[in-house]
Amino acid sequence: xxxxxxxxxxxxxxxxxRVRGVLFALALLLxxxxxxxxxxxxxxxxxxxxxxxxxxxxxxxxxxxxxxGVSVRVATTLDEVTDAAGPDTTVLVTAPNxxxxxxxxxxxxxxxxxxxxxxxxxxxxxxxxxxxxxxxTDLPDTVKTLQPGCSLPExxxxxxxxxxxxxxxxxxxxxxxxxxxxxxxxxLVRLENSAGGDTVLLGAADLLFxxxxxxxxxASLALQLLGSxxxxxxxxxSLSDPSAADDQDSDRRDRAEEEEDFLGLIxxxxxxxxxxxxxxxxxxxxxxxxxxxPLVTERLPVAIRASETTEGRARLYFRANARDRxxxxxxxxxxxxxxxxxGVPTREAHSPDALLPAVSARLTGDPGGLRDLLFGPAxxxxxxxxxxxxxxxxxxxxxxxx
Numbered sequence: 325x326x327x328x329x330x331x332x333x334x335x336x337x338x339x340x341x342r343v344r345g346v347l348f349a350l351a352l353l354l355x356x357x358x359x360x361x362x363x364x365x366x367x368x369x370x371x372x373x374x375x376x377x378x379x380x381x382x383x384x385x386x387x388x389x390x391x392x393g394v395s396v397r398v399a400t401t402l403d404e405v406t407d408a409a410g411p412d413t414t415v416l417v418t419a420p421n422x423x424x425x426x427x428x429x430x431x432x433x434x435x436x437x438x439x440x441x442x443x444x445x446x447x448x449x450x451x452x453x454x455x456x457x458x459x460x461t462d463l464p465d466t467v468k469t470l471q472p473g474c475s476l477p478e479x480x481x482x483x484x485x486x487x488x489x490x491x492x493x494x495x496x497x498x499x500x501x502x503x504x505x506x507x508x509x510x511x512l513v514r515l516e517n518s519a520g521g522d523t524v525l526l527g528a529a530d531l532l533f534x535x536x537x538x539x540x541x542x543a544s545l546a547l548q549l550l551g552s553x554x555x556x557x558x559x560x561x562s563l564s565d566p567s568a569a570d571d572q573d574s575d576r577r578d579r580a581e582e583e584e585d586f587l588g589l590i591x592x593x594x595x596x597x598x599x600x601x602x603x604x605x606x607x608x609x610x611x612x613x614x615x616x617x618p619l620v621t622e623r624l625p626v627a628i629r630a631s632e633t634t635e636g637r638a639r640l641y642f643r644a645n646a647r648d649r650x651x652x653x654x655x656x657x658x659x660x661x662x663x664x665x666x667g668v669p670t671r672e673a674h675s676p677d678a679l680l681p682a683v684s685a686r687l688t689g690d691p692g693g694l695r696d697l698l699f700g701p702a703x704x705x706x707x708x709x710x711x712x713x714x715x716x717x718x719x720x721x722x723x724x725x726x
Contacts, residue, residue: 345611349604357597372418372445372529374398374558379535382558385546389556392547396556402427402567405559411439411520413555418529420444420451422561424568428454439519443549445529446490456515456523458500462491465506467530469540474503476514478552482545486536487511489528524549647709648702655698658716665723683719686726694719 370376374386374396386396399405402423409415415434417423423431432454435442444451449461467488472479491509494500502510504527511527526549531542550556562568641650656674663673666682673679676699683698684691697719703709 346608349608353601353604356600372532373560377534379533381534382532384534384537385532385543385550386558388543388547389551392551394551394554394556396558399557399559400562401565402430405557406430406434408555408557409434409438409440410555412553413438413557414441414443414550414553415557415559416443416445416550417447417559417561418445419561420447420455422563423451425454427561427565427567430567431455435521435523436517437519439521441522441524441549441552443524443526445526445532447525448490452525456525458494459513459515459525460493462493462509464488464490464527467528468506470504470506470511472503473505474501474510476501476503476512478545478548479503479512482541482548484540485542485545486530486539487527488530490525491527492525642706647704647706650709651702651712654713654716658720659698661720662723683723686723688722688726 371380372382374382375398377383389396397408399408405415415438417431420428420431428451431442435455444455447455447461452459452461465488467486469484470487471484472482474480485504487504488506488511491506491511492502492513493509494502494513499516501514503512503514504510506527513525515523515525517523530536531539531546537543537546638650641647659673659679660670662668662683663670663679666679666686668678668682676695679698680691680694684694687694697712697715703712
């Protein structure tokens with residue numbers, strides 16, 4: 325026989341009416357996430373990756389270079405770079421600060437002997453010690469539109485570009501050409517070497533990003549710096565490169581890696597998906613909290629007598645052998661009822677100094693044991709607890725009749 329439902333139980337139709345909105349929202353979010361993932365499948369590459377079409381990728385400048393007859397290839401190991409370097413080759417190092425000491429030494433040897441161009445993006449003081457010893461850095465600054473301020477042909481033809489970031493100090497190099505000054509220090513420096521090649525230091529990578537390539541003269545400067553030779557090697561340093569395994573200075577590499585923009589490595593579609601989930605969570609919270617104001621009272625399905633509640637709590641105390649808790653409850657209730665009978669404010673009902681004198685004045689017998697009765701220790705046995713309850717009842721009756 326099926327038991328009848330109570331007012332607290334819900335029928336399947338009621339459950340479905342409550343959850344169908346949440347299920348529909350989850351299904352919509354799942355479809356949107358799959359769609360975004362499919363749309364941005366080709367954007368799985370990271371920051372400054374010429375295969376990425378995302379905002380911080382560099383596919384746009386790579387395509388423009390290919391249209392001008394420059395062969396472009398990606399290198400992820402130092403061996404690929406050293407094998408391809410030569411007088412007709414430009415090597416772009418996207419993250420020189422991630423290179424190990426051994427890698428920087430090997431790359432420096434390639435720079436000095438290849439006769440080609442090497443472009444270092446946002447090289448800091450540590451990497452410059454090995455790759456460009458005559459140059460150091462000052463505190464970096466924000467990226468903004470800067471004028472050339474120099475006679476370098478590439479800079480004069482490009483005009484204003486988006487530069488900043490690392491600011492270089494070239495006091496140790498007399499052949500350095502400095503451009504795009506930020507608070508008195510250059511953010512682009514060109515250094516010649518004895519093999520007929522040169523090294524270009526670029527303070528920030530913003531002008532190579534897809535989203536900034538069309539701003540100001542960014543495209544012009546990028547194409548001139550990277551397209552001066554027939555071949556371009558786009559070096560994306562990787563920690564899986566075997567040439568980095570022998571380096572002992574792993575702490576410096578880890579610190580430099582942490583400083584890279586982590587969000588730039590995440591495809592934009594997943595960032596938008598996370599934002600959508602956050603908005604959906606807020607809307608769901610608002611929807612579930614739509615009933616504002618006081619709660620609506622509802623009749624209980626079963627009426628429970630106060631005596632049953634008292635007996636149930638007493639049984640719990642008995643099973644837990646909690647005579648101290650039971651005695652505390654009995655004494656507290658008695659003091660609360662006695663206080664208004666003897667003219668003591670309810671807030672002082674549990675103060676011995678206020679309650680005991682007032683109660684003693686209403687008693688006809690000896691009040692010597694009154695303190696122990698109302699504020700004494702816990703009973704040591706069940707019989708003592710029952711005796712305490714009887715004495716409290718007798719005290720309250722005497723006060724009421726006096």
